[in-house]
Amino acid sequence: MELLRYILRRTFLSAFVLVGVTFLVFVVAQVVPSDPAALYAGPRPTAEQIEKARQELNLDAPLPARFATFAGAMASADFGISYKSRRLIAEDLRAYLPATLELAIFSTGLALLIGIPLGVIAAARQGGWADRFCSFGSIAAVAMPTFFLAMILQLIFAQWLGILPLSGRLSREIAISAPLPMVTGFNLIDALIAGRLNAFGDALTHLILPALTLASYPAGVAMRLTRSAMIEILERRHIVAARALGLSEPRILFGHALPNAMGPALTVIGLSFAYALTGAVLVEIIFAWPGLGRYVSEAILAKDFPVIAAVTMVVTICYVVMNLLIDITQALVDPRVALS
Amino acid sequence: MPLLDIRNLSVSIPTTEGDVHAVRAVSLEIERGEIHGVIGESGCGKTMTGMAALGLAPKGARIVADRFHFDGEDLREHAVRLRGRRIGMIAQDPAAALNPVLSIATQMDDVIRAHRDLPHRARRAEAIDLLASTGLSDPERVLRGYPHQLSGGMQQRVVIAQALATGADFLIADEPTTALDVSVGAQVLALLRKLVTERGLTVLMITHDMDVIAEACDRATVLYAGRSVETGPVDAVLQSPGHPYTRALLAALPDAAPLGARLAAIEGSIPPPRSAIAGCAFATRCPQALHECAVTPPPERSRAVHRWLCHLPEDAA
Numbered sequence: 001m002e003l004l005r006y007i008l009r010r011t012f013l014s015a016f017v018l019v020g021v022t023f024l025v026f027v028v029a030q031v032v033p034s035d036p037a038a039l040y041a042g043p044r045p046t047a048e049q050i051e052k053a054r055q056e057l058n059l060d061a062p063l064p065a066r067f068a069t070f071a072g073a074m075a076s077a078d079f080g081i082s083y084k085s086r087r088l089i090a091e092d093l094r095a096y097l098p099a100t101l102e103l104a105i106f107s108t109g110l111a112l113l114i115g116i117p118l119g120v121i122a123a124a125r126q127g128g129w130a131d132r133f134c135s136f137g138s139i140a141a142v143a144m145p146t147f148f149l150a151m152i153l154q155l156i157f158a159q160w161l162g163i164l165p166l167s168g169r170l171s172r173e174i175a176i177s178a179p180l181p182m183v184t185g186f187n188l189i190d191a192l193i194a195g196r197l198n199a200f201g202d203a204l205t206h207l208i209l210p211a212l213t214l215a216s217y218p219a220g221v222a223m224r225l226t227r228s229a230m231i232e233i234l235e236r237r238h239i240v241a242a243r244a245l246g247l248s249e250p251r252i253l254f255g256h257a258l259p260n261a262m263g264p265a266l267t268v269i270g271l272s273f274a275y276a277l278t279g280a281v282l283v284e285i286i287f288a289w290p291g292l293g294r295y296v297s298e299a300i301l302a303k304d305f306p307v308i309a310a311v312t313m314v315v316t317i318c319y320v321v322m323n324l325l326i327d328i329t330q331a332l333v334d335p336r337v338a339l340s
Numbered sequence: 341m342p343l344l345d346i347r348n349l350s351v352s353i354p355t356t357e358g359d360v361h362a363v364r365a366v367s368l369e370i371e372r373g374e375i376h377g378v379i380g381e382s383g384c385g386k387t388m389t390g391m392a393a394l395g396l397a398p399k400g401a402r403i404v405a406d407r408f409h410f411d412g413e414d415l416r417e418h419a420v421r422l423r424g425r426r427i428g429m430i431a432q433d434p435a436a437a438l439n440p441v442l443s444i445a446t447q448m449d450d451v452i453r454a455h456r457d458l459p460h461r462a463r464r465a466e467a468i469d470l471l472a473s474t475g476l477s478d479p480e481r482v483l484r485g486y487p488h489q490l491s492g493g494m495q496q497r498v499v500i501a502q503a504l505a506t507g508a509d510f511l512i513a514d515e516p517t518t519a520l521d522v523s524v525g526a527q528v529l530a531l532l533r534k535l536v537t538e539r540g541l542t543v544l545m546i547t548h549d550m551d552v553i554a555e556a557c558d559r560a561t562v563l564y565a566g567r568s569v570e571t572g573p574v575d576a577v578l579q580s581p582g583h584p585y586t587r588a589l590l591a592a593l594p595d596a597a598p599l600g601a602r603l604a605a606i607e608g609s610i611p612p613p614r615s616a617i618a619g620c621a622f623a624t625r626c627p628q629a630l631h632e633c634a635v636t637p638p639p640e641r642s643r644a645v646h647r648w649l650c651h652l653p654e655d656a657a
Contacts, residue, residue, distance in 0.1 A: 237436040241499070244394055245451045246424020246506055255450065259441045334441040335486050 003331055006338035010327050014320045021316045025309045026070050030063070034303045039083045070309075079310035084302045089310045092295065097314060098185025099169060100284075100291035104276035106207050107214035111269055115219035116262065119226025123261075124253055126231060134223060141220030150213045150286045157209060164205050167288040171202050210287040214280055218272035222265040229261035236260075259333045270326040274319040278311065343510060343542050344370040344393065347407040350566075351385070351392050354400055360613045362388040362401075364566035364621075368544075370510075375536055375543040377553040377574070379589075380563035383610060386546045389563075390512045393544075394429055395419025410510070425455070428508030432515040434495035438487040444498055445483040451505040470501040475531055493524035500531065504539070514546045529556040550593055554578060562586050562648075565610050565621035572646030582641055582648035585622045620651065628652055 029036075037053040038045060045053070054060060058069065073080065079089035115138075122134040158166040165171065169187055174180070180190045180199055187203035233239065234257055242252050281293035292311055299307035331337040351363040363385035370376045378386045391397050392408075393415055408415045410422055423429075431437035439447060448467040452458065458466065464483075471479035474497040487495055496516060503511055513532065517525030533556055535541050545557055553560045553574055561571040562583060570583040581587045590596060591604045608625035611617055620626070623633035630651055638649040 237431060237433065238439045240396060241429065241431055241437040241502075242439070242450075244396065244423055244429040245454070245502055247450055247454050251450060251454070255446075256439050256442065260439070336440060336488060339488075 002338045003335070006331050007328055010324055014324050017320055018316065022071050022074055022313065023067070025312050026067050029305050029309065032303070032305070034305075036083065036305055039303060039305075074309075074313050079313075080306045082299070082304050082307050084299070084304040084307075089307055092307075093292075093310060093314060094185060096290060096292045096295045099289060100277055100280075100293065101318065102186045102188065103207065103210055103214065103280070103289060103291060104273055107211040107276055108218070108269055108273045110211050110215035111218035111222055111272065112265075114215065115222030115269070116226050116258070116265055118219075119223040119265065120230055120253055120258055120261075122223065122227045123230030123234060124249075131227075134227070138220040138223040141216040141223075144216065146213055146217070146280075147282045147286060149216055150210070150283055153209050153213060154286070164209055167206075167286070169203065169206050169289065170199070171206075174199050174202055210283050210289055213283050213287075214276050218269050221268050221272075225264040225268060226258075226261060229264055230257055233257045233260045262333060263330055266326050266330060270322055273322050274315070277315045277318055341412070342369040343372045343411055344368060344544065345407055345409045346389070346393075347405060349389065349392065349403070349405040349408055351388050351397055352402045352404075353398055354402070358614050359402075361566055362613060363392070364617070366561075366563065366566065366568045368561055368568065368571075370542060370544055371559075372542050373536065373540060374558040375532065375545055375556055377545045377547060377557035377560040378563060379547055379550065379553055379560060381548055381610065383565075383613065384563040385566040386548075386563050387514055390429075390514055390544060390546050393419065394423045394427060394512060396423070424506050424508070426508050426510060428503035428506050428511045430496075430499055430503055430511055430513040430516045433519045434492060434499045435487065435519070437499050438495055440487055443484065443486055444490075448483065448498075448502065448505060451502050455506055466505070467501075470504050471498065473504070473535075474498075474501045475527070476501075491524075492520045493527060496520060496524075496528050497531070500528075500535070504535070509540065510542045510544070512544045512546070515548070516545070517552060518547075518549075525552075526555065532556060550578070550589060562589070565617065566613070567621055567649075569622070569650075570646075570648035572643075572648075576643070576646040580643070580646075582643070582646065582654070583622075583650050584626045584628055584652070586648070588625075588627075620649070 035050070037050050037057060037059055040057060041049040041053040058066065061069075077090060079093070081088055082092070118134045118137075122131040125131045154166055157164040168175075170180070178199075180187060180196070181194055183190050183193050188200060188207075191197075191200035191203055230253075239252060239257055242256050247256070278293050278296055280291065281297050283289065284291040284293045292315070296308060296311040298304075299311070327337075346366060346368040349363055349366045349368075350361065352359040352361050366385060366389050368376070368378070368389070378389065380386050388397065392401075392403055393410070395415070397403060403416055405416075410418075410427065413422065415422070419427075438444075442450075445464075445467065448470070449463055452463045452466055456463075456466075467483060468479045471482055476482050476494060476497050482490065482494065482498065487498075490498065496519075511532075516532070517528055520528060529552065532543055532545075536543060545552065547553060557574050559572065560574050560577050561568050562577070562585065563569070564583075564585050570577060570581065570586050572582075577586060578590065581590060585606075588604075588606045592606060594603055597603050606625055611621055611624070619632070619634045619636050620629075620638045623629045626633065633651050636651075638651045641648055641650055641654045643654065
């Protein structure tokens with residue numbers, strides 16, 4: 001009951017955030033010193049062409065009316081067309097967003113699965129060789145620049161060992177001669193829907209290197225946060241009590257201490273998920289991953305405002321949903337969260 | 341043969357500023373089926389004695405004893421194996437002893453599962469039985485809840501049920517009523533008494549409260565500065581205390597003072613835990629101290645099974 005009320009309250013707050021971001025995006029578009037009509041009219045426009053574009057874009061209408069139009073369009077996922085390419089933005093997003101989400105979700109999962117258990121083990125063996133190894137590894141993982149790590153991984157796994165593909169989302173044979181029918185845009189899911197296990201395996205092997213590269217930073221941070229939280233929790237009286245009750249060490253570590261220690265790591269991993277949505281430009285370029293990061297950075301350089309607005313809105317929604325999921329997870333793990 | 345047989349136990353913890361003598365010379369004989377109170381002020385070594393028996397002394401602590409046996413097994417080697425199987429612990433603050441993020445059902449189930457190979461349904465029935473046997477009136481509802489939804493008394497009953505779930509026949513209760521209201525504390529003591537009778541348990545009751553000794557214990561041992569200074573049946577210790585420290589403790593009880601009068605206090609303070617003590621540890625605070633008290637260790641005096649360590653002749657008591 002408390003949990004349900006908590007979820008409703010968080011959802012309501014999230015909706016509020018979305019409205020706020022819509023407003024901000026609109027306001028920023030007004031203050032940016034560039035003339036959308038000039039961009040829209042194409043290269044070297046005449047004054048009449050600009051005037052025509054101005055009317056077409058409805059730029060002369062009063063601000064509140066234009067905000068209403070903008071907000072209505074965003075709410076109905078009608079993102080308009082790109083000033084630059086004149087393509088429908090919604091159609092571009094349908095291609096780029098699933099690719100980015102697939103990578104971001106997969107790498108976030110990897111960060112969780114690598115960072116948290118290693119943090120638990122390091123805390124349990126505090127001062128031992130496993131702890132030193134994990135602590136050194138986490139510093140390396142956090143400090144290493146992504147582009148460098150990406151190239152090292154490519155060198156080892158694609159060039160020398162040849163067990164993982166160098167780049168791309170799918171092998172050429174599959175992408176060109178037998179493309180997957182696009183249902184969700186997530187290759188892993190689409191391959192399963194089509195019942196093609198070899199395509200699933202192919203998509204998975206393409207995911208591993210870019211996902212590992214992206215996971216390195218959050219996994220390193222999550223490991224350190226989990227380790228320090230665990231060391232503090234393991235001193236608590238209820239852990240001493242659990243030992244005195246004869247519980248096994250793995251059960252104490254993962255069943256009793258970890259749920260108390262997971263909060264900070266979950267928060268950081270949620271933030272890094274948001275970062276992976278648009279901040280992974282370098283990784284996307286190195287691994288030729290057709291994602292949002294590249295799409296939006298090109299739009300920013302071209303001052304292609306409708307694209308920037310659309311990506312901002314979509315990323316905000318993903319981020320808000322992710323945060324909501326993390327808040328709910330934390331409330332499920334620790335029932336006192338819902339009370340505060 | 342006593343169930344718990346400790347002779348001359350010392351526990352010292354090395355630090356950069358020298359050893360801390362948490363326990364200097366404690367002897368304890370606890371017979372099966374009794375509640376044995378260990379009383380003393382903070383820092384007298386009562387909790388550390390219990391922790392050492394559970395194998396939970398801090399890392400690096402040096403444990404030396406002439407005898408440190410539980411049911412014939414040496415605790416220096418077997419404490420970790422015996423703990424949670426035959427020796428259980430009831431902690432001081434039940435709110436801190438329960439995991440805040442796990443439901444009571446999970447916490448009960450974990451303990452039962454660690455000790456017996458039962459199917460899920462049987463474990464649940466066992467958990468309900470155990471909670472009911474500690475006097476919780478609606479065990480099914482308690483199982484569904486989390487520690488923060490229970491009162492202090494209910495939490496302490498859950499902690500006791502967990503200790504019972506291990507199958508332990510010897511419980512070390514460290515100030516089990518200190519964190520509770522007086523009336524709830526009395527109920528918990530009555531519960532422990534009942535469990536001792538019904539299940540043949542033995543309890544080591546660590547406390548700083550003479551009332552707890554009087555109310556719940558069969559025998560008592562008085563600790564001062566890491567040494568056991570007096571031991572015997574509760575009636576004898578309370579009504580004709582042999583050691584001046586025990587007398588001073590009893591005189592300091594509020595009940596002992598006439599209404600409106602200042603309460604008696606023991607002058608001075610306990611010797612610092614890093615210092616060496618040549619004679620009787622209480623000599624500096626003792627109103628009857630003789631000059632050998634500070635120099636030579638006191639001899640044992642006794643009146644039947646009631647024994648204490650003091651230079652003063654027995655009739656001075």
